[in-house]
Amino acid sequence: MKFKDGYWRMRPGVRASYAAAAHDVTADRAGGSLRILAPTRPITHRGATIDGPVLRVDVSSPMPDVISVRTVHLAGSVPDSPAFELRGEPAAAGISVDAGHASLTSGSLTARLRRDAPWELVFSAGGRELTRGDGRSLAVMEDAGGRHFLAEQLRLSAGELVYGLGERFGPLVRNGQTVDIWNDDGGTASELAYKNIPFYLTNRGYGVFVNHPGRVSFEVGSETVSRVQFSVEGHELEYLVIHGPTPADILRRYTALTGRPALPPAWSFGLWLSTSFTTDYDEATVTSFAAGMAERDIPLSVLHFDCFWMRRYRWCDFEWDPETFPDPEGMLRRLKERGLRVCVWINPYIGQASALFDEGRRLGHLLRRPDGTVWQDDHWQAGRALVDFTSPAAREWYAGKLRALRDMGVDAFKTDFGERVPTDVAYADGSDPERMHNYYALLYNRTVHDVLAERGPAVLFARSATVGGQRLPVHWGGDCESTFEAMAESLRGGLSLGLAGFGFWSHDIGGFEGRPDPAVFKRWVAFGLLSSHSRLHGSSSYRVPWLFDEESVTVLRAFTRLKARLMPYLYGAAVRATTDGLPVMRAMQLEFPGDRACDHLDAQYMLGPDLLVAPVLSAGGEVSYYVPAGEWTRLLDGGTVTGPGWHAERHGFDSLPLLVRPGAVLPVGAREDRPDYDYADGVTLQAYRLADGDHRTVTVPTVDGGAGAVFEVSRAGGRVRARRVEGAAGPWNLLAGGVRAAAGPDTDEIEIILEGAT
Known part of the structure; x- marks a missing residue:
């Protein structure tokens, strides 16, 4: 303030x-x-x-x-709870x-x-x-x-730029902005955000983390233009200065302190299809969607049931609507026979009509006012109450309801809401209500994640977060409109969140509010399938591609299959996110801190360390993007683009700027029908513009995050040599300079002689 x-x-x-x-x-x-x-x-x-x-x-x-x-x-006068868990x-x-x-x-x-x-x-x-x-x-x-x-x-030097502060939908550079760290349900088109993180980093080689779980007000060159001011109400203020010197170094240290993401299961990187929100759906509907995707050769990994899988007014009672879904166990079994995973929507609120309201009130699991009465209002669900997650007994009670669904066959939960948390309350553990407002999201999501993690790798689809929430992936961007402008603001929000150590991020392909124009849908599909996680979801209209036009089917098929082929590379980036804190989707400034042209870029990004993606934000296909130094290769057609410099192009709906960094070796999988497979079996190591003397080590992960195979790729003069140094025998390939060489299951070294030694 x-x-x-x-x-x-x-x-x-x-x-x-x-x-x-x-x-x-x-x-x-x-x-x-x-x-x-x-x-x-x-x-x-x-x-x-x-x-x-x-x-x-x-x-x-x-x-x-x-x-x-x-x-x-x-x-x-300093409250002692809640407090962020720091791991240094x-x-x-x-x-x-x-x-x-x-x-x-x-x-x-x-x-x-x-x-x-x-x-x-x-x-x-x-x-x-x-x-x-x-x-x-x-x-x-x-x-x-x-x-x-x-x-x-704290002083800002001339030319110093500030980034971060969590999910923010405006310009990526924070200078001149006022930011309040206070979670709210505000959509993606305002200064409000679902995921507020009191951490920023600058292009001068350091970051600042304000260790306060409640409201922190930042004036980033907006009260005194040569200063970042941060303030908290109360009598304690702690901040930590984190040296880099690079942005990647700062993120590594920040996430070592506050936690790094768990590794989501490999199947979660495939295509998710939602019932959407207020649409009519039953088992016949979702079965027709699954069948329609299969008939059109579009690989589908997850079916998501949004709110109305439960009866109206009774959210959340965790009971399938018996009129719409009379045989939920059988339905889940039949969906799994199709090779699908299932996700269902939940939130931390208990409507008064839910049977769990009386149960939770009787057991003391609902959040209370200071006078001892249950806190309630009529927002979202009539007479809603909140689960008091500061109580271990309440957490176990809530978790027990989720275990019943998990045991029925539910694989993931969409943990919606958790932002509009009141402060006129008394928590079971005595926590300060103002400090709990943001922290509530962490307790909520951790409770759900822990239930899923009891059976192995877990994945959420979460909306709210605070510091530490990055440990509980995945998060999505929230309620956006179905426009190109909303597509751009969603991207800005995701890149900003990545600069707070959140390794995995998604968004509603096609937008949430309204029915997207077919052009918006198709452009958003390309962006969505080149994100860490990919979900088709809307509010009042379905998002199956054939309801837009036939070309939408073709575009969705192509990019879903492309993502599956890229999984050896993408899952490798996912594994590294869990070990070094760097997000899968990265702001250009994070990868190219010495290139001042990258400082303000927020309409393009790096997908892992070696792929540059520039989503097309126009119906006609016009796109302008910046390429850092070097000769980059177009992944989709093999052409080249030289940087540093800006490029203006026009792309059809089946294309977008997708460039491979010079000197990269991209492991590309042999399958395109699913995201979870043996990545090393038949993998192709695609080497791009290796310089003489270059040496690269490429680790191809297994679907559980282990090292399935390790290869060394090097260039000496006109020869590119690849050697398998670890991993079980199996076929693999090398591609360099447009020449492909295949290795048999027992061959551990292959070589390509480049024509013209280029």
């Missing part, structure tokens, strides 16, 4: 007390920390120590190259204290504090300043209503 009126004056009724100096500094060298007392006025004599706020500032390091700064005003281990920090300065060094990152006035805390790495808080930066604020806030401002 903004506290100032311009640069010099405060807003009416706002009183600011700024840290003036580091008056006392205590070094704990064994523990690797500094404790500072920072009065908010100059201490020129003993009498000046009477009255007025004094801030306690603790500086420490939870892991190498990460420094925490925790400021406390009134310690007795205290680093061996170096402490230095002299008459003029105190410093703490962790890895290559140093925080250096001036001991006299004015207040100054500088963060640097390798002798280069990254950012600083100085002068009127760290403060206690009191507004006209008597509310207390802690605020910090």
Whole structure:
């Protein structure tokens, strides 16, 4: 929030007390920390120590190259729950204290504090300043209503750009924006977001994570244009500065601290088809959809049943509507005989008409008001109540209902909602309601994910999230319109979420609200099948392709089969997301931080490290996109595009800019009828523009995330050689320079001589 009126004056009724100096500094060298007392006025004599706020500032390091700064005003007013689970281990920090300065060094990152006035805390790495808080930066604020806030401002250098803060649907660069970290059900076309993450990173080699689960207000060059300001209501503010130096390094360290994604099952990367929301559907409907896809040779992996699999007014009671689905166990068995997985929609709310309302109230599992009555309103479901997930008994009660569905044959849950969480409540474990507003989503999704994970790799289709939610994939972008503009805003939201460590992301192909024009549908299909997860879903209309036009069938078939062939590459990127925190879909700036032309790009992305995708956002096929340096290869037709530079093209509905990075070796599978198969069996290693002396190691995963086969591919002069160094015997192939060489099951090395040595 903004506290100032311009640069010099405060807003009416706002009183600011700024840290003036580091008056006392205590070094704990064994523990690797500094404790500072920072009065908010100059201490020129003993009498000046009477009255007025004094801030306690603790500086420490939870892991190498990460420094925490925790400021406390009134310690007795700091809630202790909920709190984010951080996984770092205290680093061996170096402490230095002299008459003029105190410093703490962790890895290559140093925080250096001036001991006299004015207040100054500088963060640097390798002798280069990254950012600083100085002068009127760290403060206690009191507004006209008597509310207390802690605020910090960190300097932005000239040309410094800020990214992140979770799922945001506006421009990818956050400079000039006001962002409140407060989950809300606001669609994809406003400043509201379902997944708010108090973490940002900049192009200057560092990131900042504000370790506060409730509302955090960011002014990103929007109150003071040369500062990022963040503030929280209350008496504690902790932020962690994370050194890179690259954006990928920052994400690796941030996700090491807050958690990395679990690996979704390989089948979840195939095509999902939903019943849609308010459409009419029964077993005959979904069976006709499944049969129609099979008849048209469109591989289908998952059938999703949206809200009305349950009876109206009774969401959620987790009971199939007996009129519409009289034999759910038989239906699920029949769908599985078709090779399909099943997902059903749920949410954390219990409508008053549900039998679970009385049960949950009697057992004390529903969220209550401070006076002890059950919290209810009429939003979404008449008389809805919320499950109190802070109660272990309530979590187990809810999980038990899901286990019954899982045991019936349900493979995944779409965990919808979890954003409009009230604050006029009393949680079972005493958690602070304001801090629980965002955190509720984590407890909800973790409860559901844990149920599925009891049987092996698990996948959700979740909408709400906070810090740590990345551990529980997959998330989708929420309710968007069926337009090209909504397609673009959805992409921006997904790329922004990826910059918060969320490795897997999806969206409603064709858009949710309204019925898309066939052109929108077909363009969105290409984008959707070149995303980590791919789901056809709508609100009041079906999304089967033959209801749009016959070309939609052709386009969906082609891109679904393409994704299946790319699974050895995509699942390899998925495995790496679980080990290093880098998302499958990546903002260009994440892969090319030294290319300033990539700084603002938000209409194209990298799919894994080696594929550039530029979705076509026009009916006529016009698309303009940027190519970084090198000679890139068009995956779909083998042509080349040279960078650095912009390219303007026109594409049919069966095409889009899909480029392979020069020097890449892409493992491409031998099957296109399903996403889960033996990726190493018959794999083709497609080498693109290897330079003389290049050497690449390619790991082809198994469907459970293991290393199915490891190959080494190198070029020496006009020869490209590939060698299998690990993995069971099986046929495989090498493709380089337009020449293909096949290896038999027992052949571990093959070579291609390039014509003209190009």
